Amino acid sequence: MNFTRRNFIKACAVSTAMLTAGCSVNKSGTQTESQKLNKSDADSWVKSVCRYCGTGCGVLIGVTNGKVIAVKGDPDNEVNKGLLCAKGYYLPQILTADDRITQPLVKKNGKFVETSWEEAMNLITEKFSNAIDEYGPASVGFYGSGQALAEEEYVANKLFKGAIGSNNVEGNPRLCMASAVGGYTTTFGADEPMGAYEDFEHADVFFIIGSNMAECHPVLFARLTDKKRQDPHTKIIIADPRRHRSHKIADISVPFKPGTDLALLNAMAYVIIEEGLTDEDFIAKHTSFSNGQAKITYDQFKEFIKDFTPEFAEKKTNLSVDRIRELARIFAEPGKNTMSMWTMGINQRVAGVWANNMLHNLHLLTGKICRPGSTPFSLTGQPSACGSVREVGALCHLLPGHRGVANAKHREEIAKIWGISADRISPKPGYHTMQLFQKCVDGDVKALWVMCTNPAQSLPNATHYNPGLEKTFLVVAETYHPTLTSKYADVVLPAALWCEKEGVYGNTERRTQHLAKAIDPPGEARPDLDMLIDFAHRLGYGSLFQYDGPEDVWNEYLKCTTGTDMELATYQSLKEAHGIQWPVKDHKGIQGTVRRFIGGEDPYIKEKGKIDFYAKPDNRAVIFARPYKEGEEMPDAEYPFCLTTGRILEHWHTGTMTGKCPALNRAVPSSYVEVHSKDATQLGIKNGDIVRLVSRRGSVELPVQVERPGIPQPGMLFATWFEADRLVNSVTIDAVDPGSKEPEFKICAVRVEKV
Amino acid sequence: MEQHKRLLFFIVCSVFLLMLGVLTLTACSSQPQSGEIADISKTGLQQEVLTGFPPPIPHKLDRGDDCLVCHRQGEVGEAPKTPHPENIPCRQCHVLSE
Numbered sequence A: 001m002n003f004t005r006r007n008f009i010k011a012c013a014v015s016t017a018m019l020t021a022g023c024s025v026n027k028s029g030t031q032t033e034s035q036k037l038n039k040s041d042a043d044s045w046v047k048s049v050c051r052y053c054g055t056g057c058g059v060l061i062g063v064t065n066g067k068v069i070a071v072k073g074d075p076d077n078e079v080n081k082g083l084l085c086a087k088g089y090y091l092p093q094i095l096t097a098d099d100r101i102t103q104p105l106v107k108k109n110g111k112f113v114e115t116s117w118e119e120a121m122n123l124i125t126e127k128f129s130n131a132i133d134e135y136g137p138a139s140v141g142f143y144g145s146g147q148a149l150a151e152e153e154y155v156a157n158k159l160f161k162g163a164i165g166s167n168n169v170e171g172n173p174r175l176c177m178a179s180a181v182g183g184y185t186t187t188f189g190a191d192e193p194m195g196a197y198e199d200f201e202h203a204d205v206f207f208i209i210g211s212n213m214a215e216c217h218p219v220l221f222a223r224l225t226d227k228k229r230q231d232p233h234t235k236i237i238i239a240d241p242r243r244h245r246s247h248k249i250a251d252i253s254v255p256f257k258p259g260t261d262l263a264l265l266n267a268m269a270y271v272i273i274e275e276g277l278t279d280e281d282f283i284a285k286h287t288s289f290s291n292g293q294a295k296i297t298y299d300q301f302k303e304f305i306k307d308f309t310p311e312f313a314e315k316k317t318n319l320s321v322d323r324i325r326e327l328a329r330i331f332a333e334p335g336k337n338t339m340s341m342w343t344m345g346i347n348q349r350v351a352g353v354w355a356n357n358m359l360h361n362l363h364l365l366t367g368k369i370c371r372p373g374s375t376p377f378s379l380t381g382q383p384s385a386c387g388s389v390r391e392v393g394a395l396c397h398l399l400p401g402h403r404g405v406a407n408a409k410h411r412e413e414i415a416k417i418w419g420i421s422a423d424r425i426s427p428k429p430g431y432h433t434m435q436l437f438q439k440c441v442d443g444d445v446k447a448l449w450v451m452c453t454n455p456a457q458s459l460p461n462a463t464h465y466n467p468g469l470e471k472t473f474l475v476v477a478e479t480y481h482p483t484l485t486s487k488y489a490d491v492v493l494p495a496a497l498w499c500e501k502e503g504v505y506g507n508t509e510r511r512t513q514h515l516a517k518a519i520d521p522p523g524e525a526r527p528d529l530d531m532l533i534d535f536a537h538r539l540g541y542g543s544l545f546q547y548d549g550p551e552d553v554w555n556e557y558l559k560c561t562t563g564t565d566m567e568l569a570t571y572q573s574l575k576e577a578h579g580i581q582w583p584v585k586d587h588k589g590i591q592g593t594v595r596r597f598i599g600g601e602d603p604y605i606k607e608k609g610k611i612d613f614y615a616k617p618d619n620r621a622v623i624f625a626r627p628y629k630e631g632e633e634m635p636d637a638e639y640p641f642c643l644t645t646g647r648i649l650e651h652w653h654t655g656t657m658t659g660k661c662p663a664l665n666r667a668v669p670s671s672y673v674e675v676h677s678k679d680a681t682q683l684g685i686k687n688g689d690i691v692r693l694v695s696r697r698g699s700v701e702l703p704v705q706v707e708r709p710g711i712p713q714p715g716m717l718f719a720t721w722f723e724a725d726r727l728v729n730s731v732t733i734d735a736v737d738p739g740s741k742e743p744e745f746k747i748c749a750v751r752v753e754k755v
Numbered sequence B: 001m002e003q004h005k006r007l008l009f010f011i012v013c014s015v016f017l018l019m020l021g022v023l024t025l026t027a028c029s030s031q032p033q034s035g036e037i038a039d040i041s042k043t044g045l046q047q048e049v050l051t052g053f054p055p056p057i058p059h060k061l062d063r064g065d066d067c068l069v070c071h072r073q074g075e076v077g078e079a080p081k082t083p084h085p086e087n088i089p090c091r092q093c094h095v096l097s098e
């Protein structure tokens, strides 16, 4: 293509001007024309949800002759209104990959051999039964996924906690969302965001911290971009140690030093109080204060926050005092609506729950909550971390419907629905994820069922934990083989994928969505739900698992939500609607609830306009005095760089699916490490060189990308981790947040060696 | 509410325009697209011929990430004009093929 430099510069100017002025082309003419193109290319279009991220885009799956030939955005789904990202468009390719398994595999003499379902299931039943008989129920466990269907997680949870009597039910949301859960439950008494994507349209200020929406939640980013374009006065603040693609629309970028954001958040609270930017009326009516151990007074909180001056934060974060004050003022500006959003930069930290609490503090101090456009909104990474794990209670301390195993009343309520006596459910939480895999290493967990996830690649300090997977009797129910995890399996069960089965997902904004079945699974692959029910029957619990398909399971699960603060919609409604946001009072209708805790929207509050944090006994949300805490392992002389890991748009998680799409692979063929140019010069490395990152735990070799596509600050490195051959997680640290048990993937110390 | 409707309108338009884009880009592009890129493995079908599929980017991004610099008006070189310049994160849908 021929460019001239002058043309290029001229066009640049136009490009920027259009964005800031909010111009757009005249669409009226083209729209009529394009309608002609709106013809159906497939025999049928099936309503479903994207298989990837927590945005939860609605899709229509085009099927011809029993094959998926296309995926397009569902124009009637409020989430994406017809738009998708590249991952969504290329979804058909994940179904037909070469390494799909279509028959059960059993490891014999170190080699996998194909076998019948009968033999595979018998072997599994024998091994689990023996372990339970000999070592007790705590010697077996289940590790699920925020990508599994709600019904699958529900049945697994019931089987292990209710039938077998083992609370060792965990899942990968522990690695990504646990701190957000901790934040919402401690501050508001109830998990999950009270706001919705709809708030985008009403917000004046967006405070985005520890989240790269442009790559991780692309369609949400498009919504944000559109908001900015239509309303150029919208202020977008992006607080992140690394400059990334989301910064393209940022008005203010806040490049704090990695691991110091707690100082920034508390200092913002300091400025808000010192400069009188608080909403005193709101604070008096709707909040209480706590130091984590006991209630404190507002005055005591003010006393506490005095230590967190902007000057203190300046020293920690390298941001200027003026910048910190400015941020607080923009966040708290009276009459404006502020929405904050965050993802793993906040959650995957040893002080993840505290950071979440601090974000909620800012909203509570300023009263910027529970009204359109004002809300603290955590974004989830997986399509159904909320729907299938948080709501279903498929973690070691939870029970369905936001209940806990330690609560006798909760155990009783669930036992009744499950048709068992309450003492069958242990009151003691099982092993949380990192413990569970440590117990495999120790030899205490004798048998483990892994469903729909790839822990050998996604656990931190992976090389330490992976030998445990070899040791335990490991069942891996997966779609592809080998993965780093299924390699260690004793039995691999071929699972139906996505539109080869039906069920329900729940996204970031409490939206429950039905995925219809579009095609049959290949070969002998089966839905995970079938495998789990089959397993339950073989273990002798058949009477508790009399289900005739996913709808039946849903109907029982629905009972677990009746009368709670998270009543869900009926299966029939979900099939009809394009997503329904809970709570759905008395399970009636398809309307759902956009915002919680505000009368007029939340069906549990009678008085219109009244804010009521009813999930707390005193109806008040808690403002927490949380101290400053840095990362567990900050850089030092020996390991001078701070490594953070994350996603890129084209790939997802451990790449088992996106790695099957030739176009996505071509766009981004391998994991890489981003380096600042100053560091690159000093280290004598350039684009494409291979370097070895070495931490106290392990090492990995990665190609270098100097300031591409993101720009980490000097002293910081950013690596993607989707490639199995470059096990970035052999370097990351397994220190966990003591509250949420979520590991600190985002910060560890490494040194760089030339290869 | 009004704003809400406007957003809905824009997004619906964008999708229509995206669909139109397939035709425009296929018609205008100086470099024909390679079928291999968009093959749906083993079905023998090619996604790029389907309505609404975002065409991959058929050239290197040696001038950075701001696609609209060239593709907004289509006046630079032979760059085809985008039918939906309001969607600025282009690489959300269009993947690199080189």
Ligand code: SF4
Binding pocket: A050, A051, A052, A053, A054, A055, A056, A057, A080, A083, A084, A085, A086, A087, A088, A089, A216, A217, A218, A219, A220
């Ligand atoms: S934004 Fe997320 S849910 Fe939407 S198409 Fe992309 S990956 Fe799928």
